[in-house]
Amino acid sequence: MERDVLLVGVSEEITTENLVKLTEFASYKRYSHTYDRDLLFGVLQPGEWLYIKELQHKAGLQSVWARFSSDPAITGFDLLEEQENERDTIAEVLYTLTPQDGRGIPLWLDMIDHEVRVTDQFVNAMVDQYIHPELKQRFFTKKRSNRPY
Numbered sequence: 328m329e330r331d332v333l334l335v336g337v338s339e340e341i342t343t344e345n346l347v348k349l350t351e352f353a354s355y356k357r358y359s360h361t362y363d364r365d366l367l368f369g370v371l372q373p374g375e376w377l378y379i380k381e382l383q384h385k386a387g388l389q390s391v392w393a394r395f396s397s398d399p400a401i402t403g404f405d406l407l408e409e410q411e412n413e414r415d416t417i418a419e420v421l422y423t424l425t426p427q428d429g430r431g432i433p434l435w436l437d438m439i440d441h442e443v444r445v446t447d448q449f450v451n452a453m454v455d456q457y458i459h460p461e462l463k464q465r466f467f468t469k470k471r472s473n474r475p476y
Contacts, residue, residue, distance in 0.1 A: 338403040345382040369399035376418045395425035402431040
């Protein structure tokens, strides 16, 4: 906090299974892949967020579930433990930066993602241009493509 900079990570596809560890959600444990995003789908109101101290296990980070738009799906964000006093501020800023009728991701993140996304087509072109065909065959071609039938 020396320079008043907050470090935040935003996640759209949440595949954590932490809520089933709580007594209130224990009955869902019997189902495989009971993701937090499914249990919280449509539960939070727009602008609402949820932080459960007992479920924190990422070293140095705190994880929060939030609903930043009218979309019923949740979004997650992580912040540094030493910035926990700013959790409300971070949630409010992310909510403010997210289009109300969007999918729950702050607009500027979508804009940046659009500009810097590395497509499969781009990666394939780079591999074709810079990797010798024999190395490409050895490291990138699936063995099953060499089946005799």
